[in-house]
Amino acid sequence: xxxxxxxxxxxxxxxxxxxxxxxxxxxxxxxxxxxxxxxxxxxxxxxxxxxxxxxxxxxxxxxxxxxxxxxxxxxxxxxxxxxxxxxxxxxxxxxxxxxxxxxxxxxxxxxxxxx
Amino acid sequence: xxxxxxxxxxxxxxxxxxxxxxxxxxxxxxxxxxxxxxxxxxxxxxxxxxxxxxxxxxxxxxxxxxxxxxxxxxxxxxxxxxxxxxxxxxxxxxxxxxxxxxxxxxxxxxxxxx
Numbered sequence: 001x002x003x004x005x006x007x008x009x010x011x012x013x014x015x016x017x018x019x020x021x022x023x024x025x026x027x028x029x030x031x032x033x034x035x036x037x038x039x040x041x042x043x044x045x046x047x048x049x050x051x052x053x054x055x056x057x058x059x060x061x062x063x064x065x066x067x068x069x070x071x072x073x074x075x076x077x078x079x080x081x082x083x084x085x086x087x088x089x090x091x092x093x094x095x096x097x098x099x100x101x102x103x104x105x106x107x108x109x110x111x112x113x114x115x
Numbered sequence: 116x117x118x119x120x121x122x123x124x125x126x127x128x129x130x131x132x133x134x135x136x137x138x139x140x141x142x143x144x145x146x147x148x149x150x151x152x153x154x155x156x157x158x159x160x161x162x163x164x165x166x167x168x169x170x171x172x173x174x175x176x177x178x179x180x181x182x183x184x185x186x187x188x189x190x191x192x193x194x195x196x197x198x199x200x201x202x203x204x205x206x207x208x209x210x211x212x213x214x215x216x217x218x219x220x221x222x223x224x225x226x227x228x229x
Contacts, residue, residue: 031215042221043159043203048213056213091158097215100166102147102207104217106158 002026004107006092012113013082021077021110025094033104034067034077035091043091049075050097082114118142118218119206125224134191136223138204141185147207148180148187149217152200159203163189194227201225 005024013019025032034046045059049069060066064083069075079086089111095104122137136150147166151159165171165178165187177190187206191198204220 033217043219045219048216050213050215056216095215095217100147102215102217103149103161103164104205105161109158 004092004094004105006090006107006110008110009108010111010113012115015084015114016081018078018080019082019112021079021090021092021112023075023077023092023094023107025073025075025092026096026105027073029094029096029105030072031095031097031104032069032075033093033095034075035093036061036088037091037109038088046077046090079112082112084114087112087114119204119220121202121204121220121223123223125226127226127228128194130194130196130227130229132194132227134194134198134225134227136189136191136202136204136225138187138189138206138220139185140187140204140206140218142206142208142218143182143185145206145208148178149205149207150176150178150189151203151205151219153203153222154200191225194225196227196229199226 007022030051032049036044047067048056064080067077089109091109093104093106128134150163152162153159163178165180171178175192179188201222203222205217208216
């Protein structure tokens with residue numbers, strides 16, 4: 001079946017511009033995550049959506065970052081007034097916790113470059 | 116103390132040897148544990164999961180879990196150069212407001228040299 005998809009695969013933007021990154025999770029998965037990974041670094045958790053519960057936003061680095069999930073499916077991560085330090089690969093993942101299954105599957109990522 | 120800690124790398128082993136990757140976690144109530152492999156420039160991919168104390172084998176991979184010691188490990192037998200990657204340990208939150216959320220360790224870089 002179809003996996004997690006993300007778009008765009010690459011995004012180059014100028015400092016100060018806003019960007020939107022999109023994630024389409026695996027159909028039926030109730031949980032969705034956003035991570036950031038800078039070159040040579042580990043996964044940095046950003047935000048976690050689970051069903052209709054309030055999202056866990058504890059990883060968002062600043063108020064320039066926001067995310068929403070519409071209809072319990074597609075998610076958009078928005079970065080306002082981008083800075084050079086926002087350059088990284090942004091990864092989305094989804095999982096289903098039904099039946100005690102928590103395996104998380106990752107999308108291919110969006111490489112963001114802020115010039 | 117970090118929620119999930121992995122042994123510092125990088126780890127270098129010769130081809131054919133056993134690679135041992137270790138992970139400790141702080142949430143005593145955690146029930147589900149995962150190992151992911153990430154090749155350079157790629158997304159993490161799930162390679163093993165384990166829920167019960169003891170060993171779980173899948174091909175050349177064995178996951179070991181000791182809940183009393185809050186310790187999970189991954190053994191790779193007959194290591195191959197193609198196993199060279201970063202290995203990430205992940206643990207599911209047992210409860211609270213982020214029930215079901217996976218927390219990742221920082222990863223251990225493994226290099227298998229011919």
